Amino acid sequence: xxxxxxxxxxxxxxxxxxxxxxxxxxxxxxxxxxxxxxxxxxxxxxxxxxxxxxxxxxxxxxxxxxxxxxxxxxxxxxxxxxxxxxxxxxxxxxxxxxxxxxxxxxxxxxxxxxxxxxxxxxxxxxxxxxxxxxxx
Numbered sequence: 001x002x003x004x005x006x007x008x009x010x011x012x013x014x015x016x017x018x019x020x021x022x023x024x025x026x027x028x029x030x031x032x033x034x035x036x037x038x039x040x041x042x043x044x045x046x047x048x049x050x051x052x053x054x055x056x057x058x059x060x061x062x063x064x065x066x067x068x069x070x071x072x073x074x075x076x077x078x079x080x081x082x083x084x085x086x087x088x089x090x091x092x093x094x095x096x097x098x099x100x101x102x103x104x105x106x107x108x109x110x111x112x113x114x115x116x117x118x119x120x121x122x123x124x125x126x127x128x129x130x131x132x133x134x135x136x
Contacts, residue, residue, distance in 0.1 A: 002047075003062070003129040006040035010125040014118070018111025021104065022085060028099050029090055040128030047130050058131040065124040077123065078116025085109040 007027050012019045030037035044059040066074040084090060085108045094100040100108075115121045 001129070001131050002043050003127050004039035004043055005037075005064075006126045006128060007037040009038075009040075010123070012115055013122040014115075014120070016111045016115060018108045019115060021100075022081070022108040022111065025094055025100050025104075025108065026090065029093055029097070032093065032097055032099070040126060043128045043130045047132055052132050053135055056133045056135055060129050060131075062127045062129055063124055064127060065122065067122045068119050071119065074121060074123070075116045078112050078121065082109045082112035082116065085112060 007023055007030070010023050027037040036042060040061070044057055047057050048054065066077045068074060085105055091105055094105065095102065115123070
């Protein structure tokens, strides 16, 4: 079984240019690391390319959401991304590669802090999932 996110599907309410910039940065950084930030939409095709028969694959999508329905979880998500935007390999690599300036990272982190503090904040995205069965 495999599950992966599709970063392009990540959306926030209220919309915020800082979170949009963050999503763009994360996707660019994935590509710079030779990874695909939108892997969720490709996982089924990758299994087929690896030789799995279509009948041995079950592909589904799963929506992940953060909202005031689970306020503590929602705030934790926003605060985690605020911190990771400034203090992680993402931040280090973005600066080293010229994908973002320190000020831009601070602006993105501030957007996450603002979102986390807003009880009306909603964030969601899709995961692509494959359950594969080995042929006999």
